[in-house]
Amino acid sequence: MIMSCHCAKNRKRLALLVDHDSAGKLPEDIRRILANCPTCREHYEHLCAAMDSLQQAGEKEAVFLEKSLWSELAHRLPDSQPRPSRYSLWRQQIVPIFSVTAACLALLLVFVAERPAEKRIYRTAINRSTSSLPLPSISVDYTYAPFRDSADSRSQQAPLSIQSLHQTHEDLFLRETSPGLTQDFPDPLESQVREILRQRRLLEMLE
Amino acid sequence: MKTDQVANQVLAGTTETDQRSPVSDARLVEEVRAGNRDAFRELVLRYEKKLFRVIHRFVRNDALAEDLAQETFIRIYENLDQFDLSRRFGPWLFQIGVNLTLDYLRKKKRRGATSLFSEISPDKTVNPGSADPRERQDISEEVQRVLQDIPEKYRTVLVLRDLEHFTSAEVAAIVNRKEATIRWRLAEARNRFKELWKERMGEAFEPRLEKDGE
Ligand SMILES: [Zn+2]
Numbered sequence: 001m002i003m004s005c006h007c008a009k010n011r012k013r014l015a016l017l018v019d020h021d022s023a024g025k026l027p028e029d030i031r032r033i034l035a036n037c038p039t040c041r042e043h044y045e046h047l048c049a050a051m052d053s054l055q056q057a058g059e060k061e062a063v064f065l066e067k068s069l070w071s072e073l074a075h076r077l078p079d080s081q082p083r084p085s086r087y088s089l090w091r092q093q094i095v096p097i098f099s100v101t102a103a104c105l106a107l108l109l110v111f112v113a114e115r116p117a118e119k120r121i122y123r124t125a126i127n128r129s130t131s132s133l134p135l136p137s138i139s140v141d142y143t144y145a146p147f148r149d150s151a152d153s154r155s156q157q158a159p160l161s162i163q164s165l166h167q168t169h170e171d172l173f174l175r176e177t178s179p180g181l182t183q184d185f186p187d188p189l190e191s192q193v194r195e196i197l198r199q200r201r202l203l204e205m206l207e
Numbered sequence: 208m209k210t211d212q213v214a215n216q217v218l219a220g221t222t223e224t225d226q227r228s229p230v231s232d233a234r235l236v237e238e239v240r241a242g243n244r245d246a247f248r249e250l251v252l253r254y255e256k257k258l259f260r261v262i263h264r265f266v267r268n269d270a271l272a273e274d275l276a277q278e279t280f281i282r283i284y285e286n287l288d289q290f291d292l293s294r295r296f297g298p299w300l301f302q303i304g305v306n307l308t309l310d311y312l313r314k315k316k317r318r319g320a321t322s323l324f325s326e327i328s329p330d331k332t333v334n335p336g337s338a339d340p341r342e343r344q345d346i347s348e349e350v351q352r353v354l355q356d357i358p359e360k361y362r363t364v365l366v367l368r369d370l371e372h373f374t375s376a377e378v379a380a381i382v383n384r385k386e387a388t389i390r391w392r393l394a395e396a397r398n399r400f401k402e403l404w405k406e407r408m409g410e411a412f413e414p415r416l417e418k419d420g421e
Contacts, residue, residue, distance in 0.1 A: 015394035015401075043401075049412065050401040051369065057350035058370040063269065065259040065276075070251050073277050077247070077284050 005037040014044045018051045113197060232296035239287055251280055254297070258304050264366045265308045267351070275311060279304040298380035305367075305381055309359065353403045361396035368393055 010033060017026060026034075034041045230249070238246035258279060263272040282303050290299060354362050360382075367378045368389075375393065379386040405412050 011398055012391070012394040015397040016390060018397060046405055046412070047397060047401045050404040051397065053346060053404060054350055054365075054369055054400060057347040060347050061264070061267070061370075063260055063263045063272070065256045065273075068252060069255050069259075069273065069277050069280065070248055073251060073280055074244075074248070076277065076281055077244070078281075 005033060005040060007037065007039045007043070010037075010040050011043060014040065015047060018044075018047050109196065233292050236287060236290060236292065236296060239284070247284060250283075250296070254300055255280075258300065261301060261367070261371055262304055262308050264370055265305075265312060275308050276304065279307055282307065295380070298377060301373075301381045302383060305363065309363065349407060350404075353400060353407055356403050357396060357399050361392050361399060364389055364392045365396040365400060369397075 010030075013030065017030060034044055232250065232253075235246045235250050239250070255276060259272055259276045262275045262279075263269070266272050266275065279300065283300055286303075290296070354365070357365065363382060364378055367373045367381060368375065373381065375386050375389045378393075379389045382389070384392075
């Protein structure tokens, strides 16, 4: 045995390379191992000799069917024809479609569940800001409006000033950065994901 | 034609018969399902020789191998409605044939026979390098005894791969395991066979090596 040779490890590889010997297809590293390690070399030579005996016996034992089985078999076959059953048709056609759909749903769930918590809160807060948050009603400071003297009706209706916009952004910022505030507005999808994650943790604990 | 080439063609469903009638196995299966018995006859003729030989490797008895091969074809016919046409017919047939054979041998063993290979003659040691044909005939018996000492899952792979020359992928399909598992089992089977063969042959093993060695 040579110092660096992993003889025990080589046994599996050598066993799979027995066929390649005669064709001279042994990989270079194996050739080197066989040239340098007497243990591996002996193992390989014994393997080749044993496999040679197995092959010899195999060739000698090979048999040939002298008469076709069909003449007897034809009488033994059941009369009914093997038509595809409803179940096998269902299995072959419906099951793949169902599997693909289920896989897509699972992927979607995993994708949603894997998103970082902060980003989820940010996204839901933004969604709420555009749809459900009422803008604060603050008195309009017309002194800033450059169209104060004009008779433009749109300027008359505008309820927002720079301060009010700042206020709205501050509200939003608070909502985005304070998780406590977001709980006042439960997001159905988010709570579902939380529930799934909770159940998964429970399952992991049970396992 | 080399045995492994035949094996490959058989599993691919393109045997010599195909050169005369290039109908695919899948097409024949569809025709059998539609009620055409001749199509099933074609499938039987296409696969019977190889199936008989594979089964014979395990049972080593002509009549028994014929019975098991017939039984395999009957099972195939009965279950043809469940066959998935996107799969290959060859591996499915050999899978059923090999399972049926192994089941038979297991039951026989449970019923009290001590050996999976009941045709083996009484124990005696021989010299595998001998020129005497009677002694050489005994090599087969010796090999069978050694094979018998190898656990079934390894022996099956060894027989299919090294005696019947199926590829690893085909063996994987027949025994319904991953190809990596088959390679692992094959390596283990060969190493086990080598150890048992060396043990059984004793000193008779060494002179052969000197003769074969560099
Ligand atoms: Zn070594």
